[in-house]
Amino acid sequence: xxxxxxxxxxxxxxxxxxxxxxxxxxxxxxxxxxxxxxxxxxxxxxxxxxxxxxxxxxxxxxxxxxxxxxxxxxxxxxxxxxxxxxxxxxxxxxxxxxxxxxxxxxxxxxxxxxxx
Numbered sequence: 001x002x003x004x005x006x007x008x009x010x011x012x013x014x015x016x017x018x019x020x021x022x023x024x025x026x027x028x029x030x031x032x033x034x035x036x037x038x039x040x041x042x043x044x045x046x047x048x049x050x051x052x053x054x055x056x057x058x059x060x061x062x063x064x065x066x067x068x069x070x071x072x073x074x075x076x077x078x079x080x081x082x083x084x085x086x087x088x089x090x091x092x093x094x095x096x097x098x099x100x101x102x103x104x105x106x107x108x109x110x111x112x113x114x115x116x
Contacts, residue, residue: 009110022095
């Protein structure tokens, strides 16, 4: 069982920045694929960013150039740096740790609010 804990959410004005953190337990963190999802009220959960064990990344089109996913394997932590935030970025952000056997573990999420 992998424990995942997200933090760093909050209220930020349009154009502002936030950095989300995702701490995951486990000896083999460096092998995990780490993902950030978000879910806005009344909408389906969507995949925002992914970082593989080799550091390869991919992003939702609407956040490319504004969000950056990274990882620090020494700290068992993944990050999502969010810049130039927009009201449409308002959502609960969830981190998912996918282990080498394909199991995915998510945390409780962290709320990000960008008022219009």
